[in-house]
Amino acid sequence: MAERFERHRQPWTSDELQKLHLLAGKGMALKAIAKALTRSEESVKERAKTDGLKIAKLR
Numbered sequence: 001m002a003e004r005f006e007r008h009r010q011p012w013t014s015d016e017l018q019k020l021h022l023l024a025g026k027g028m029a030l031k032a033i034a035k036a037l038t039r040s041e042e043s044v045k046e047r048a049k050t051d052g053l054k055i056a057k058l059r
Contacts, residue, residue: 012047016037016039017047017051019036019037020033020037020044020047020048020051020053021051021053023036023037024048024053024054024055025053027056028055028056029055029056029057030044030045030055030056030057033055
């Protein structure tokens with residue numbers, strides 16, 4: 001069963017964006033970043049694409 005996120009469709013805060021850039025820069029996996037930010041993997045993937053970040057698929 002897919003996880004349900006309370007923050008569905010909430011805008012990204014500047015703190016979340018900083019954390020996303022930091023974690024992606026460290027080479028963290030998508031699943032781990034999504035969990036750390038309490039966001040869906042799809043949301044993280046889309047935002048990373050928008051910001052031009054590369055995120056590891058598996059680790």
